[in-house]
Amino acid sequence: xxxxxxxxxxxxxxxxxxxxxxxxxxxxxxxxxxxxxxxxxxxxxxxxxxxxxxxxxxxxxxxxxxxxxxxxxxxxxxxxxxxxxxxxxxxxxxxxxxxxxxxxxxxxxxxxxxxxxxxxxxxxxxxxxxxxxxxxxxxxxxxxxxxxxxxxxxxxxxxxxxxxxxxxxxxxxxxxxxxxxxxxxxxxxxxxxxxxxxxxxxxxxxxxxxxxxxxxxxxxxxxxxxxxxxxxxxxxxxxxxxxxxxxxxxxxxxxxxxxxxxxxxxxxxxxxxxxxxxxxxxxxxxxxxxxxxxxxxxxxxxxxxxxxxxxxxxxxxxxxxxxxxxxxxxxxxxxxxxxxxxxxxxxxxxxxxxxxxxxxxxxx
Numbered sequence: 021x022x023x024x025x026x027x028x029x030x031x032x033x034x035x036x037x038x039x040x041x042x043x044x045x046x047x048x049x050x051x052x053x054x055x056x057x058x059x060x061x062x063x064x065x066x067x068x069x070x071x072x073x074x075x076x077x078x079x080x081x082x083x084x085x086x087x088x089x090x091x092x093x094x095x096x097x098x099x100x101x102x103x104x105x106x107x108x109x110x111x112x113x114x115x116x117x118x119x120x121x122x123x124x125x126x127x128x129x130x131x132x133x134x135x136x137x138x139x140x141x142x143x144x145x146x147x148x149x150x151x152x153x154x155x156x157x158x159x160x161x162x163x164x165x166x167x168x169x170x171x172x173x174x175x176x177x178x179x180x181x182x183x184x185x186x187x188x189x190x191x192x193x194x195x196x197x198x199x200x201x202x203x204x205x206x207x208x209x210x211x212x213x214x215x216x217x218x219x220x221x222x223x224x225x226x227x228x229x230x231x232x233x234x235x236x237x238x239x240x241x242x243x244x245x246x247x248x249x250x251x252x253x254x255x256x257x258x259x260x261x262x263x264x265x266x267x268x269x270x271x272x273x274x275x276x277x278x279x280x281x282x283x284x285x286x287x288x289x290x291x292x293x294x295x296x297x298x299x300x301x302x303x304x305x306x307x308x309x310x311x312x313x314x315x316x317x318x319x320x321x322x323x324x325x326x327x328x329x330x331x332x333x334x335x336x337x338x339x340x341x342x343x344x345x346x347x348x349x350x351x352x353x354x355x356x357x358x359x360x361x362x363x364x365x366x367x368x369x370x371x372x373x374x375x376x377x378x379x380x381x382x383x384x
Contacts, residue, residue: 021381022055022106026098027113027134030060030078031071037191037300038113038134041369044192045111046074048370057105059098077101091117099124109377115160116153122163130380133164135174135186158182166380168373170298172322187376190323192369193303195361199284200277207244207270211285214242215341218279218301219292221247221254226292226315231261233337240266241287241341246279248272276304283308288346290337291320298323303364306356311346313337327352327359 025042033039042058049056050073058074060066061081069076079097083090095118102110103126110125112118112133125131135157161167161178167186169175175188204211215234219225227245234243243266249258261267273279283289289310293299294317302323305312314320316330329345329352331337362368 021377022108023049023057023377024077024102024105024107024110025056025058025113026102026110027095027115027118028058028060030064030066030076031058031074032066034065038136040300041191042113044366045370045373047072048366049374050074052374057107059101061094092120096121096124102126102129108381111373111377112160112164115156117156119156119159119163122159125163130165130383131163132166132168132376132380133160134168134170135160135178136170165383166376168376171319173318176318187372189369189372189376190364191298191300191303192366193300193307193360193364194366195307195357196277196280198277199281199308201281201285203278203281204285207282209242209244209282209285212287214244214286215288215290216244216246216282216286217290217292218246218283221249221251221257223253224293224295226294227257228260229315229331229334230290230292230337231257231267232334233331233341234267235261235264236334236338237341238338239341239344243267244282245269246271246273246282280304280308283310286310287344288313288340290331291315293320295319298364303360306360306364309353309357311350311353312356313340324356327355 025046028039028042029035031039031043031046033043046056046058056074057077060076060078062078063081063084079094079101081090081094099121107129109130109132112131114136115133161182161184167178167184169178169186169188170191172188175186178184178186201211217227217230219227221227249255249269249271258269283305289305289312291302291305291312291314294315312324313329313331314324316332329340329349331340
């Protein structure tokens with residue numbers, strides 16, 4: 021089978037979740053004997069044409085010159101190139117800047133699209149951009165042969181909103197039990213005596229709700245916030261909580277072993293994401309033996325079920341912090357680890373994706 025992976029910045033991963041998946045899945049496919057190409061941005065630092073048996077197709081990306089609109093040109097360049105390569109199937113990761121060009125794909129090529137999260141719901145976008153993203157979502161649905169939802173919530177949404185079926189395949193995660201305490205010394209933290217969150221500084225991640233709960237709580241325990249604060253909302257949060265000495269903004273940390281060590285040694289890990297599918301950081305927290313308190317929504321509950329605490333507002337957060345509910349719910353930690361190991365390991369996820377590709381090829 022000749023397969024292209026499109027919609028990422030490229031591999032090896034230097035960016036995020038889709039890139040990490042593309043890296044793992046492309047290598048998995050090559051090991052299974054398939055011919056695999058991954059499209060890569062000209063801005064990607066890896067410039068070679070092959071990576072572990074995967075062909076890397078570099079295409080011009082002007083995002084550094086014209087901003088996010090450059091992604092549309094990059095995707096157009098990728099899709100136009102695919103017309104001459106006779107791919108059996110294209111796996112498209114996301115649709116935000118590519119679906120307007122989907123009509124250009126060769127008719128003989130099957131298109132499988134991971135629908136990502138509900139991008140049009142993100143409050144950082146203007147109303148006009150949200151309308152466009154909703155339109156792009158519809159285009160992706162209309163031009164794809166198979167849809168993949170990485171969350172039960174997304175799958176239900178697609179069925180209700182568009183009356184279309186999709187295949188549920190979650191995101192994967194690696195499990196690593198080597199949690200080094202050196203990062204604690206570096207940040208002057210005490211194991212099991214701090215709470216934390218990791219997130220992009222965006223309103224729909226409920227960071228303000230969580231930190232309002234910290235302010236409302238009476239317990240004097242440090243709360244660390246990890247994520248870039250150089251956007252408008254991030255600056256607002258730093259200023260709002262500057263007088264609470266329990267709250268410390270550490271900025272972005274990209275070293276995954278360090279992040280997992282911080283999760284593992286935390287007293288409680290707060291996950292406020294409310295838009296999107298299976299969030300990689302949630303799975304990483306589960307795999308790190310973190311005790312989790314999550315925002316009460318269908319995306320988080322479909323993953324955690326009854327193995328976490330949940331909050332709706334700041335008062336809920338304050339209550340969880342003051343009552344120190346970890347002690348009576350400690351069993352959640354091991355159950356989450358067992359679940360993520362069996363259900364969300366990369367081998368299982370890769371095999372599920374390959375099954376989908378095989379099935380769509382049979383319909384050629």
